[in-house]
Amino acid sequence: MSKQTTENLIAGLSAEFKPMRPLAHPLTRITPWFGATLLYVTALSVLLGMRADAQSLLQTSSFLFEALMVLLMAVGAALATGWLAVPDMRGQGWLLAVPTTLFALFMGWLAVQALSTPLHADFHVHGCSLNALLLIAPPFAAFVYTARKGATVRPLWMSFMTLLAVAGPGWIALRLACPVDHITHLFLHHFLPYAGVGALTGMLARRLYRW
Numbered sequence: 001m002s003k004q005t006t007e008n009l010i011a012g013l014s015a016e017f018k019p020m021r022p023l024a025h026p027l028t029r030i031t032p033w034f035g036a037t038l039l040y041v042t043a044l045s046v047l048l049g050m051r052a053d054a055q056s057l058l059q060t061s062s063f064l065f066e067a068l069m070v071l072l073m074a075v076g077a078a079l080a081t082g083w084l085a086v087p088d089m090r091g092q093g094w095l096l097a098v099p100t101t102l103f104a105l106f107m108g109w110l111a112v113q114a115l116s117t118p119l120h121a122d123f124h125v126h127g128c129s130l131n132a133l134l135l136i137a138p139p140f141a142a143f144v145y146t147a148r149k150g151a152t153v154r155p156l157w158m159s160f161m162t163l164l165a166v167a168g169p170g171w172i173a174l175r176l177a178c179p180v181d182h183i184t185h186l187f188l189h190h191f192l193p194y195a196g197v198g199a200l201t202g203m204l205a206r207r208l209y210r211w
Helices: 003-015 026-048 061-084 093-116 127-147 155-177 183-203
Strands: none
Touching: 026 061, 026 127, 026 155, 061 093, 061 127, 061 155, 093 155, 093 183, 127 155, 127 183, 155 183
């Protein structure tokens, strides 16, 4: 290749060069989104209304344990999504272990309740299923939009962490709004809608988070 051709090529590439903004720090990117998620869930909870015995429920040690576990899971997952937007997670891959462990603990918590409580058929359509989707769909969609500006190389993990981050506040809000505490109802009409969203977004993860 002649010197003139090389210079023309360099000039052509330079003319098309566009400055790129560096990716903001994960905390800077994730804090506004997670804060907005909490505000959205709180506002929707007000519209849904609280169960009549919400005050006494908040004084129950079992519910407080469950709520704290789910909230910590959501915060940990939100942090993980911020670092997942960076290809190498800035060397902080351990962040994935915290919410994943708490999710496993939560599943064990539900399993203990299922094993210690007689189950019953509850397959009718219930408003809680719709409320569950309303609580997580907008925040989830908002974060997918935000995350696409990053460069994750782990789309399945990103989808899973995003789901945990939005499902945590949504679960607590549903528990405070719905007067039914039976494990069958909680599994079918609180948990399964979130699981369905997780399965769907998991199948679409590589499309949702492609560069």
